Amino acid sequence: MKKFINDPQQFVPEMLKGIALANPDTLRYVPEYNLIHRADSPRPDKVTIIQGSGSGHEPAHVMTVGKGMLDGACPGDVFAAPPMDYVYATTKLLASPKGVLLLVNNYTGDRMAFDMAQEMSEADGVTVRTLFIDDDVSVKDSTYTVGRRGVAGNFFVMKAVGAAAEDGADLDELVRIGEKVNSVTRTMGIALTACTPPSKGSPLFDLADDEIEIGVGIHGEPGRERAKWSPANDLVEVLLDAIVPDLPFAPGDRVALMINGLGGTPISELYLLYGIAHEKLEARGITVGRNYVGEYCTSLDMAGASLTLVKLDDEIEALLAAPAEVAIRVF
């Protein structure tokens, strides 16, 4: 394993320290709970929004804390849901009188930690609501009883509730918006290579030189099938054939299209995929109203990409278009 790290156990804290040092005016770091939070949070006039999940998915979620997005993120270690205490302490620390909204990607460990933290915070008098995000179409609800996974589509839920909260929406309204966005968001990903968690030091699974994993999870979980590599045109078709009928997205629909890199894929390839997906959607009569190309929810150094569609209406589009300020930026 060759990575820019010192000690695998310090990988997450050292990354978090870097984020804090790079954003001294806007962010605060609480090492005890792996917590990155807005310097101006909690605010009495704004619902607090917190997201947890494991590390290794950066920029999600520690680098998307900021105005118009999250108030705080308290990740666990790489690919591990945060310990319940991190969520509990974060909720207490950032609690607003308008309440706290917890955003949770739908995984067993995350659900447990956030459920327990919600119970305990409520016992302390904090008003808490939880939103589960489950946009990954590669996992069939019927066969797998854990339910769908939350993957890159969580960006849209975060962005929409973040914008609404900034405008003063109350907790019920945020839950309504978040559930609505989640209900019209669908994602599927493809891995070209496995990722290497720092503490493991070797790739998490084996993919032969000509193999890919279709429907891969962002923790390297297997997807729908292991297949032979094929050209980008075909892979985009496979993704759209899984995603479009799932909602379904229909001719005449206006969508947001996201091509999300999984960590090891260069942005050149992501734009190539974007061009193909854009044209294939137009050919299906679906209009791309907003687009997102880059890294939003990664799996460490995995080469691969996911494609997300969100069905737009005026409300969602306005929330997505609202300004936001996060650590991830160009200038």
Place this chain on the structure above:
Amino acid sequence: MKKFINDPQQFVPEMLKGIALANPDTLRYVPEYNLIHRADSPRPDKVTIIQGSGSGHEPAHVMTVGKGMLDGACPGDVFAAPPMDYVYATTKLLASPKGVLLLVNNYTGDRMAFDMAQEMSEADGVTVRTLFIDDDVSVKDSTYTVGRRGVAGNFFVMKAVGAAAEDGADLDELVRIGEKVNSVTRTMGIALTACTPPSKGSPLFDLADDEIEIGVGIHGEPGRERAKWSPANDLVEVLLDAIVPDLPFAPGDRVALMINGLGGTPISELYLLYGIAHEKLEARGITVGRNYVGEYCTSLDMAGASLTLVKLDDEIEALLAAPAEVAIRVF
């Protein structure tokens, strides 16, 4: 080789098409010359800024075309300077009465193509000036007669002249600013893995499982030495020991610090490097006034990173802080 591509020969055009489709309001694509340009360029009241270089360094430069940055970018194929005709045609197409500024990373092929294009454009009556960027300290001027390479530091030249041009600065003023920024910018990079050009289909060079290349070029050119992997703390020290004495940067200086990913390194590791570099600079008495963490100038899928320092003064800092709008964005 597993990449998201169709045909290696169509890699660059298909990527460019994706960029254009993703930015219909702001960008235009001219397939004949691999040209991405601002929809509102040329403008009579603004010097036109053009950059070329090979492809494979995205977001440089096709994704940094936009308000406050480049007017156009006409890359060659992967790692190949553009054919002279691309530069000539682009210069003619985007020529402004205020003149054209060509930004060129200092490589043999690029210099030749831009020199020839400048000659030909001037013969056609266009006012053209050229700026060569050579920020890579890993190449010693004395021993290598081609001179230093232009690498990630070119972002700062682009940003500064882009901001000044937007404010109406004339060509002489832009040349002064660009030369000044280039003269206080220093970069060095480290490769953890080699990159794989699509048309080659295999890694460009061999690095053993425990080897790294210190001072690597953005086309995979060798650097100062091949070394054993060592922890991030040590690698940052190696980079600073090469960069800081080179200008030199001195205690009391205020700098911009950039940690640039080379394509295959996750942003988590880049922030980890940032935190280390920030603290080591402070320990040397150097203040980080602005910071940049992410991918600015890559080498396809190479795992690795470069560190850039720019010595700030009021003029440079104001130009770097000015707003800009490019294809690479989060929202």
Place this chain on the structure above:
Amino acid sequence: MSTSLDTTEFVVRSIAQTCVDNEKYFGDLDSVVGDGDFGYSLARGFEQVIAHWDEYDREDSGTFLLKIALVISSRIGGTSGPIWGTAFMRAGTALKGIDSVSGADVVAALRTSIEGIKKRGNSDVGDKTLLDALVPAIDALEASVLQGDSGGLSMQKLAAAARTAAEATSSLKALRGRASYSGDRSIGSPDAGAVAVAVLAEQLAEAWKS
């Protein structure tokens, strides 16, 4: 078989040390169809248990276990934090106030742990989780205690049952946790949590001898 605070300490210490020693092995088990962090998560939590060993309130076995549960909840992430934290919490609650703990008390406490895990994980025997090793192991322990076996013999029966049951999870399809995403591909390898239970029980039985 009767259990005092000393014995509780001995058991917890053995579990903690075994988790730290097997970090890599447990992680590798979890990377077959999981995400490879199981060993890391347990090790980070139990190394804290050991680091602060002398600081815990030792009023009685139950109180001690509740303190351990707190450390686990605050340091272990993933699915394992809530699952193991709940198990220790329930056992602690069950044993709190009991000075001299009987074999039957232990069995009863572990039964409440199992119920806690099932509730927390929305899971049951057969779902291919650590429950598939833990439940048969406690069944064996209960039978042994009822029979009046010595502590050492009870431990050996517990370990043997855990090992057999853990191996048997290979033929199951995962219905809970991250491994469930693998669907049929999860068949053919044992569950990481179940094997960990077997290893912990075997180490305990071994240590009990000396």
Place this chain on the structure above:
Amino acid sequence: MSTSLDTTEFVVRSIAQTCVDNEKYFGDLDSVVGDGDFGYSLARGFEQVIAHWDEYDREDSGTFLLKIALVISSRIGGTSGPIWGTAFMRAGTALKGIDSVSGADVVAALRTSIEGIKKRGNSDVGDKTLLDALVPAIDALEASVLQGDSGGLSMQKLAAAARTAAEATSSLKALRGRASYSGDRSIGSPDAGAVAVAVLAEQLAEAWKS
């Protein structure tokens, strides 16, 4: 030896086809201490030369070469575009207006190509570039022409000299182009451009026979 338009066409066609056929080989040579795009760049340019073969103005050899130079300049990137474009441009200019080209005309034209490359590349013999094969090869051609050798024999002498000189670049340290960044590491492998010149000359000598 005297050269007409037919012969010029034959030479250019052979060069173009050889560059297309050797795309991978030339690329691999460039990836030893370069960036691996040399074969790709030449192939993309010369396949255009072939694709539009019937369209070029064929007034005389010089005019024809100038058209080829234009295609090269517009399609080949990297260092090779300007270098090869300049070489064809200079040769075309030298031969323009000459209907029946003599061997001496050819040598003179190639000398101006070499001067053009040196000027464009700010380089000279000994810098470990294609000049290190090209210059000795043209020297050999000139000697052969002066001796009154047949065209076939001249070609063979040209090819032999190019090959020997190309191999000899292995011992040189690169002072120009991307390979120069490798410093001492460039010693031990031949220059990609020089080897390409040898391959082109050998193919030409071979084709001349038939």
